[in-house]
Amino acid sequence: MSGFALDWEARYREGSARWERPGLNPAFVAWRADGTLVPCRILVPGAGRSAEPLALVEAGFEVTVVDAAESAVGVQRARGIGDVVQADLLAWQPERPFDAIYDQTCLCALPPGVLPEYAQRLARWLRPGGTLFVLFMQTGREGGPPFHCDMDAMRRLFAAPLWHWPDTLPALIPHPAGLFEQPAALRRK
Numbered sequence: 001m002s003g004f005a006l007d008w009e010a011r012y013r014e015g016s017a018r019w020e021r022p023g024l025n026p027a028f029v030a031w032r033a034d035g036t037l038v039p040c041r042i043l044v045p046g047a048g049r050s051a052e053p054l055a056l057v058e059a060g061f062e063v064t065v066v067d068a069a070e071s072a073v074g075v076q077r078a079r080g081i082g083d084v085v086q087a088d089l090l091a092w093q094p095e096r097p098f099d100a101i102y103d104q105t106c107l108c109a110l111p112p113g114v115l116p117e118y119a120q121r122l123a124r125w126l127r128p129g130g131t132l133f134v135l136f137m138q139t140g141r142e143g144g145p146p147f148h149c150d151m152d153a154m155r156r157l158f159a160a161p162l163w164h165w166p167d168t169l170p171a172l173i174p175h176p177a178g179l180f181e182q183p184a185a186l187r188r189k
């Protein structure tokens, strides 16, 4: 387990979880409503204590949650999420690929230096034709977490021929911490 990942447990214990939303992410709600995100086998990396895994289970998805923080994993297990794994995402490997991945403030929580490695992992964790539902945090400032996800850099990170981007991206979603998230549903070719 990387020391960076372990740091998150301290944040949960201190109660300084400013990244948390009071409810479901509006981007998640919109993807569910417009039929982009339909029941399938889905991974939620770095799910923390977020509400989306339970909403997915209740909607009939087969959900796997992976998080390094013991508290977060405990919360998701207590909610009855079936497959909850405590692991470092930069070391973990699933037995078989998923149909979809929902990444909400996990990518932007990782140090920028590991993003190429993380992006490769996301590609490996998805079956061809699967979809990465991701919220790219827009902070417009140096440092983090959350780290700013420059959209040109994200397009280079998730580039053709492996990834397909839609012609237009959904509108920015305000985050309670005063930031904005850029939703994107990227298809793994």
Ligand SMILES: C[S@@+](CC[C@H](N)C(=O)[O-])C[C@H]1O[C@@H](n2cnc3c(N)ncnc32)[C@H](O)[C@@H]1O
Pocket (backbone or CB within 6 Å): 002, 004, 005, 008, 009, 019, 020, 021, 045, 046, 047, 048, 049, 050, 066, 067, 068, 069, 072, 087, 088, 089, 090, 104, 105, 106, 109, 110
């Ligand atoms: C900013 S929080 C977001 C939590 C959740 N997605 C949400 O929206 O509330 C980042 C989460 O990623 C987890 N995390 C960070 N680095 C990780 C790593 N290397 N392996 C596994 N989990 C990690 C942390 O424990 C934390 O729960």
